Amino acid sequence: MRYAFGKIALVFYLLLLMLPIYWLIVTSLQTNAQILGSFDLFPPDPTLANFTRILTDRTWYEGYINSLTYVGLNVVISLSVALPAAYAFSRYKFIGDKHMFFWLLSNRMAPAAVFLLPFFNLYSTVGLFDTHIAVALAHCLFTVPLAVWILEGFMSGVPKEIDETAYIDGYSFPRFFVFIFMPLIKAGIGVTAFFCFMFSWVELLLARTLTSVNAKPIAVTMTRTVGAAGIDWGTLAAAGVLTIVPGAIVIWFVRNYIAKGFALGRV
Amino acid sequence: MNKTENNKAWFLVLPVVILVAFSAVIPLMTVVNYSVQDIFGPGQRFFVGDEWFRETLRDPRLHEAFLRQLLFTGTILAIQIPLGIAIALTLPTKGWGVSACLVLLALPLLMPWNVVGTIWLIFARTDIGLAGWSLAQLGIDFNFTGDPLHAWITVVVMDVWHWTPLVVLLCYSGLRAIPDAFYQAAQVDGAGAWAVFRYIQLPKLTGVLTIAVLLRFMDSFMIYTEPFVLTGGGPGNSTTFLSQFLATAAVGRFDIGPAAAFSIIYFLFILLFSWLFYTAITRISTGTR
Numbered sequence: 001m002r003y004a005f006g007k008i009a010l011v012f013y014l015l016l017l018m019l020p021i022y023w024l025i026v027t028s029l030q031t032n033a034q035i036l037g038s039f040d041l042f043p044p045d046p047t048l049a050n051f052t053r054i055l056t057d058r059t060w061y062e063g064y065i066n067s068l069t070y071v072g073l074n075v076v077i078s079l080s081v082a083l084p085a086a087y088a089f090s091r092y093k094f095i096g097d098k099h100m101f102f103w104l105l106s107n108r109m110a111p112a113a114v115f116l117l118p119f120f121n122l123y124s125t126v127g128l129f130d131t132h133i134a135v136a137l138a139h140c141l142f143t144v145p146l147a148v149w150i151l152e153g154f155m156s157g158v159p160k161e162i163d164e165t166a167y168i169d170g171y172s173f174p175r176f177f178v179f180i181f182m183p184l185i186k187a188g189i190g191v192t193a194f195f196c197f198m199f200s201w202v203e204l205l206l207a208r209t210l211t212s213v214n215a216k217p218i219a220v221t222m223t224r225t226v227g228a229a230g231i232d233w234g235t236l237a238a239a240g241v242l243t244i245v246p247g248a249i250v251i252w253f254v255r256n257y258i259a260k261g262f263a264l265g266r267v
Numbered sequence: 268m269n270k271t272e273n274n275k276a277w278f279l280v281l282p283v284v285i286l287v288a289f290s291a292v293i294p295l296m297t298v299v300n301y302s303v304q305d306i307f308g309p310g311q312r313f314f315v316g317d318e319w320f321r322e323t324l325r326d327p328r329l330h331e332a333f334l335r336q337l338l339f340t341g342t343i344l345a346i347q348i349p350l351g352i353a354i355a356l357t358l359p360t361k362g363w364g365v366s367a368c369l370v371l372l373a374l375p376l377l378m379p380w381n382v383v384g385t386i387w388l389i390f391a392r393t394d395i396g397l398a399g400w401s402l403a404q405l406g407i408d409f410n411f412t413g414d415p416l417h418a419w420i421t422v423v424v425m426d427v428w429h430w431t432p433l434v435v436l437l438c439y440s441g442l443r444a445i446p447d448a449f450y451q452a453a454q455v456d457g458a459g460a461w462a463v464f465r466y467i468q469l470p471k472l473t474g475v476l477t478i479a480v481l482l483r484f485m486d487s488f489m490i491y492t493e494p495f496v497l498t499g500g501g502p503g504n505s506t507t508f509l510s511q512f513l514a515t516a517a518v519g520r521f522d523i524g525p526a527a528a529f530s531i532i533y534f535l536f537i538l539l540f541s542w543l544f545y546t547a548i549t550r551i552s553t554g555t556r
Contacts, residue, residue: 006357084279092276109541111489113510114530118294247377255369259436
């Protein structure tokens with residue numbers, strides 16, 4: 001009896017969770033006249049016109065390309081600096097290691113709004129304003145600490161004997177790291193890459209402040225749907241659906257790691 | 268793991284130090300610089316000491332934003348944590364249902380934050396939204412753009428929708444780590460469902476719950492994008508939280524000095540909680556509690 005009650009509650013909760021997403025999809029499949037004109041639980045006459053508009057209009061799809069570019073750059077930068085650092089934290093004791101580790105964490109927890117103005121000035125001064133690399137570097141503020149923390153968790157799971165055996169066998173550190181160690185933690189690298197991708201993909205405040213035209217992210221392009229004639233609901237919803245796609249594609253592969261990623265590899 | 272003492276490991280950490288120094292230390296120092304000066308233009312700046320700090324701390328709008336923030340964070344914690352534990356307890360433990368539930372639960376977490384705002388904008392409007400329309404049909408005069416209370420409720424519901432899955436996933440992984448022997452012992456002792464929860468599951472969940480509470484505390488303290496898209500901080504200032512207050516002051520009004528002073532106070536506050544988080548997390552992983 002109690003068991004059945006739990007199941008019903010769970011199904012009910014999951015339905016509530018999915019309802020707003022379902023509604024977004026329904027809205028994206030209708031024209032504006034249909035959205036505003038009649039109220040239907042299912043789109044009576046589904047159309048892909050909104051999606052076609054986004055995927056064929058340069059000003060729209062460029063937003064996606066810009067977002068993917070800086071997110072991609074960010075993942076590459078974060079992983080390449082975080083891998084050696086995480087190895088150092090997981091294997092060695094050195095002066096100030098704990099302080100360093102905490103300092104990284106404090107950056108993950110820092111409110112982006114605090115860095116808004118100085119970032120704007122800094123990137124304008126070095127001539128990086130409105131470039132993809134500026135947003136990628138700014139997002140490193142929270143993706144690098146995240147990457148170091150998650151990777152350190154995975155690396156600590158690899159026995160130290162493997163390192164020692166490899167060194168006795170005459171491997172140099174770089175060769176050992178790339179050819180032996182990295183394949184051992186490839187699941188961890190995948191998960192870390194995913195979380196860097198995700199946290200950079202969902203962030204808007206910094207991306208919006210550091211760009212104007214050339215590197216404008218999709219999230220900012222979406223504000224364009226608010227025009228003089230009201231809001232273009234269909235296109236807005238379709239753009240929203242398309243931004244969920246990257247997460248929805250990889251979600252199956254990372255389902256067991258979601259909690260780990262948000263808790264910085266500590267669950 | 269017993270670690271080797273080796274200070275050359277610093278060379279491996281160096282790239283991270285340089286990168287984070289560029290993206291965190293330089294900007295932070297700039298903020299410190301702004302916070303003690305009055306800047307009119309290039310070459311025209313005056314040292315004003317702690318004036319901006321005193322002015323900021325006395326600003327009634329800031330006090331309001333801070334109280335709103337505390338109320339918001341308190342509300343969402345009071346809803347999300349118990350709800351998250353309850354849902355985690357009902358999740359299946361084996362079979363295909365586990366993966367299906369995990370995927371559905373994770374979906375809101377992987378959404379861009381502005382899209383979360385957009386979804387609720389479309390969902391809650393009375394003319395085109397399912398929720399708003401249903402409420403209107405029930406005879407409730409729901410208007411989240413005009414009524415502060417309705418706006419507030421909508422933002423809270425949105426945050427609960429967005430982040431409760433995280434609490435569920437954390438608790439679920441905590442529950443899975445309890446060995447079966449504990450439940451068998453409870454069965455032998457004839458413990459009821461409540462006793463099992465109170466004396467086995469809840470104590471074993473302390474670790475993940477600490478992480479969940481601190482993560483939710485800090486992330487809700489930084490909330491910006493979702494209410495910005497949904498309500499724009501209004502009506503009036505009723506849903507303007509700290510981050511939005513700061514962003515408006517810094518970029519909207521360009522009050523650099525006060526904004527910088529406020530940034531530093533805000534940052535120190537978050538730093539304190541980061542330290543609590545760090546202490547909690549390291550204690551959990553070393554097992555000393």
